[in-house]
Amino acid sequence: MGCARSWSAELRRIVRSYPMPLTFLGLFAAMWAVQVLILPPGGRHAVIAWASTNLANLAVNPVGTMIASAFVAEGSQGVLLVAAAIGLFPITRRFGNLRAVVLVAASHVLGTLVSQGIALVRLEAGLLSDSIRTIPDVGPSYVLCAALVAAFLYGRGRVRRLLALAGWCALVPVLLDGLLTLEVAAVGHLVAMLTGALVGGLLLLLERRRRRRLVPAPVAEPPVTEPA
Numbered sequence: 081m082g083c084a085r086s087w088s089a090e091l092r093r094i095v096r097s098y099p100m101p102l103t104f105l106g107l108f109a110a111m112w113a114v115q116v117l118i119l120p121p122g123g124r125h126a127v128i129a130w131a132s133t134n135l136a137n138l139a140v141n142p143v144g145t146m147i148a149s150a151f152v153a154e155g156s157q158g159v160l161l162v163a164a165a166i167g168l169f170p171i172t173r174r175f176g177n178l179r180a181v182v183l184v185a186a187s188h189v190l191g192t193l194v195s196q197g198i199a200l201v202r203l204e205a206g207l208l209s210d211s212i213r214t215i216p217d218v219g220p221s222y223v224l225c226a227a228l229v230a231a232f233l234y235g236r237g238r239v240r241r242l243l244a245l246a247g248w249c250a251l252v253p254v255l256l257d258g259l260l261t262l263e264v265a266a267v268g269h270l271v272a273m274l275t276g277a278l279v280g281g282l283l284l285l286l287e288r289r290r291r292r293r294l295v296p297a298p299v300a301e302p303p304v305t306e307p308a
Contacts, residue, residue: 100177101168105161108150108220112157128154128216133192135200135213150188153219159251164220166247167227170235175283180227183279187226187272192217195268202262217264225255225269226276234280 095102115124130137131148138145153160172180196217202208228251231244259266 191272230280
């Protein structure tokens with residue numbers, strides 16, 4: 081009975097402490113289950129096409145597409161789920177839930193806008209075919225690569241930071257494949273990594289400034305005078 085109560089208390093503590101990563105991972109896992117267990121192949125392709133942050137979708141539904149694309153993947157969902165967990169829990173522990181949301185949301189949005197913006201410029205310049213407007217572009221990879229970078233740079237605990245670094249090193253050859261040819265995914269991953277590093281550094285700086293303001297200044301003691 082005591083062991084069961086201990087596990088229950090620990091579970092409640094984790095849920096209270098980490099609502100952001102638990103919600104993100106839960107929604108992604110639920111979408112994975114729907115794609116694999118419920119939808120037929122045609123339905124899966126339709127969901128991917130609907131959620132893709134490509135030029136066609138961003139032109140008509142930018143906000144909805146940005147949100148939905150983070151929870152839909154074309155494959156390798158298990159790997160993405162583990163990598164996201166390795167990054168999201170440490171940054172939530174380091175910065176708190178709200179600031180962690182700001183970090184990964186900024187990385188996801190900027191990674192999408194910059195990569196698709198470059199694609200649009202190249203399309204208008206005649207360097208790409210019109211099919212670039214509807215390419216599949218889904219998945220939480222912008223979120224997880226930003227979280228992994230921030231977790232390694234700013235996380236607490238050597239083991240957690242090394243685990244984030246190991247996850248990033250294992251994935252970076254895939255994440256940055258095609259960067260030299262300015263492929264959309266590779267450019268987006270690089271921008272998300274840089275954003276995660278910069279936003280994490282900014283959050284750390286703001287945290288240190290706030291701590292300095294809260295620490296009271298030392299009170300100067302009056303000089304001691306010798307009796308006459």
